[in-house]
Amino acid sequence: MNDGKPPRRRRLPLRALAGALTVALALLCCTGGTAAFFLSGLGGDSAEQMTPMSVECTGDFQVDVSGKMPRLADYGDSQLRNAARIIGTGQKMKVPPRGWVIAVATAMQESRLRNLANRTVGESQGLPNEGVGADHDSVGLFQQRASWGTVRQRMTPEYAAKKFYEGLLDIPDWEQLPLTEAAQRVQRSAFPDAYAKHEAVAAQIVDALAGGAARTALVSGQEICDAASGKEVAASGWTAPIAGGVGSGFRTSQRPGHNGVDIGARKGTPIHAAASGRVLVSKCDPDNSGRETCDVDGYPGKGGCGWFVDILHSGGLITRYCHMVTRPHVHEGQRVSAGEVLGKVGSSGNSSGPHLHFEVHTEGDRSSRGATDPVPFMWSRGAPLTAKK
Structure with a gap:
C-alpha cells in the first residue's frame, strides 16, 4: 500500500540482493492512503543502533571465545x-x-x-x-x-x-x-x-x-540456514509470512510507488506474523471512492489494501499484510507471536488476483517514507521471501 505520491528515496539499511524469483501471476497492488504515523518501539524504547552487516550462514556455528572479535558499533x-x-x-x-x-x-x-x-x-x-x-x-x-x-x-x-x-x-x-x-x-x-x-x-x-546462526530455523529436527517460513521461526525471531516467490518487487521502474512486494499464493493460504509484536491496525482499507468494500474481490485501479493488518515489532519495525480474503483473525492491540496466523490470502482491494502484499517499515513510520525493501531485510533474518539460488 502507498500514498500515491512519488517515494522519497532512502538509503536501505541492508545491502540489496538480486535474483528475486518471478511467478506466473502478474499482480497489481495497493494504492491506499495511509498517512504518516510514527510510533516508538515495543515497551516505549527504540532499538539500539548498530551498523548492519552481511553475514553468510555458514553452517559452522562454533564460536571462538579466545579469537579476534569483530568490530561492531557500540560494543567493544x-x-x-x-x-x-x-x-x-x-x-x-x-x-x-x-x-x-x-x-x-x-x-x-x-x-x-x-x-x-x-x-x-x-x-x-x-x-x-x-x-x-x-x-x-x-x-x-x-x-x-x-x-x-x-x-x-x-x-x-x-x-x-x-x-x-x-x-x-x-x-x-x-x-x-x-x-x-x-x-x-x-x-x-x-x-x-x-x-x-x-x-x-x-x-x-x-x-x-x-557463523550466521541466528539465520537458522529448526526444520525436521535440523538447524537449516535461511529456511524460516510460516510456523518455522528462525533463531532471529523472524519467519516468512507465506511460502512463495516474489512477483512484483519493491519500487521497480514500472511501479515506483510500490512500497512492498507481492507474493503469489492460493486464496485461503494462511498468512503468518513475520515476528512477534503488537497489532496496530486490523481493518478494511477504503477504496478510491472511500467505500469499505473488502468482502468482495477487488480489481486493478480500485484502490486500497483490502482487509489488512499492521504489526509493530521491537525496534520500531512494522510489517504490513494486505488483500486478505476476509476480516483478519487478529484485533488491534493484540499481542501476537512469530508464526501466528493473522488471516488468509485473498484478493480484496486494489488487486488482480490472490496474493499477499507484504511491506516492512522502519523507525515506526507506517507511511511510504518508512518503507524498506522486504527482500534483503527478510533475507538478513533467515526468512527469505524467495528461494535461494
Whole structure:
C-alpha cells in the first residue's frame, strides 16, 4: 500500500540482493492512503543502533571465545567476548541458537554485556569486574541475585550463562515465546518489556560470532540456514509470512510507488506474523471512492489494501499484510507471536488476483517514507521471501 505520491528515496539499511524469483501471476497492488504515523518501539524504547552487516550462514556455528572479535558499533572487544562466552556455553549445553539470541539480548539489557560487580559485595571481595552495578546484590552479566549462587560464581560468565539457560530450558515451549516473555520468565525483571528492544542487535551479534546462526530455523529436527517460513521461526525471531516467490518487487521502474512486494499464493493460504509484536491496525482499507468494500474481490485501479493488518515489532519495525480474503483473525492491540496466523490470502482491494502484499517499515513510520525493501531485510533474518539460488 502507498500514498500515491512519488517515494522519497532512502538509503536501505541492508545491502540489496538480486535474483528475486518471478511467478506466473502478474499482480497489481495497493494504492491506499495511509498517512504518516510514527510510533516508538515495543515497551516505549527504540532499538539500539548498530551498523548492519552481511553475514553468510555458514553452517559452522562454533564460536571462538579466545579469537579476534569483530568490530561492531557500540560494543567493544570485552563486551563481544562476553557474548561469545554466553554463546559458547549454550553450544556446550546443546541449547538451540534461538536460546543464544535470547541470552545475549537479556545480558545486553541487564549489563550491556559487561561483567558488573556490586558496590557492597563484588568490590569488597576484590573480584575483577568491568564496572559496578547498583541493583541490590545483583552481579554479573545477567545481574543475578544471591539465590543464583555465590558472588564469584555469578561473576563467572560461563556459570551465569549456564544458570540462565537452565532457567530457560525449564520453560515449556520457550522457543515459541516472544523473546521478552521468555527472558522475563527467567529473570523476573521489574522492567519485563525492556528485553525486546535488543532482539535485532542480539541476532546480529550471534550471526557475527557464530557463523550466521541466528539465520537458522529448526526444520525436521535440523538447524537449516535461511529456511524460516510460516510456523518455522528462525533463531532471529523472524519467519516468512507465506511460502512463495516474489512477483512484483519493491519500487521497480514500472511501479515506483510500490512500497512492498507481492507474493503469489492460493486464496485461503494462511498468512503468518513475520515476528512477534503488537497489532496496530486490523481493518478494511477504503477504496478510491472511500467505500469499505473488502468482502468482495477487488480489481486493478480500485484502490486500497483490502482487509489488512499492521504489526509493530521491537525496534520500531512494522510489517504490513494486505488483500486478505476476509476480516483478519487478529484485533488491534493484540499481542501476537512469530508464526501466528493473522488471516488468509485473498484478493480484496486494489488487486488482480490472490496474493499477499507484504511491506516492512522502519523507525515506526507506517507511511511510504518508512518503507524498506522486504527482500534483503527478510533475507538478513533467515526468512527469505524467495528461494535461494
